Amino acid sequence: MTENKPAIAAVSLDPADDAPxxxxxxxxxxxxxxxxxxxxxxxxxxxxxxxxxxxPPQRDVAKRQVTLRLDPDVIERFRADGPGWQGRMNAALRKAAGL
Structure with a gap:
């Protein structure tokens, strides 16, 4: 026999509450x-x-996607600073390469 489950109270969520x-x-x-x-x-x-x-402005030379294996702590260090971590990593690689 099936068991009756208590009704879940309807909660009214207003999506505008979190909207700027x-x-x-x-x-x-x-x-x-x-x-x-x-x-x-x-x-x-x-x-x-x-x-x-x-x-955004178009680049003269498009970036290329590559597969690269990096230590997890290196990736987490760049990600810790938030969005734009891939660009910051690219800038660090350019500096290390002397570009």
Whole structure:
């Protein structure tokens, strides 16, 4: 025979509780659409420090993906400083190579 389980109380979660307050600059770059039809496309995106306009600059020479084995403590040291750790690691390698 099956056992009746107690009902779980419904919890109302408002996704706007954790959402940041919108600024005028955010509204200026946001896409505007009505019923799924885009009236004005987005002109930027929200980056870690606010609104960033356009694409990042293109490089003359594209970076190449490689497979590289590194000691775990080296990787963790670069990751400990947060986002951008791969760029910082690249800069350290360039400095070590004398570039």
């Amino acid at each position: 307050e919108w600024t005028d600059e955010m509204f200026d770059v946001a896409e505007f659409s009505i019923s799924g039809k885009v009236i004005r496309p987005a002109t930027g995106y929200l980056g870690p420090n606010g609104v960033v306009r356009g694409r």
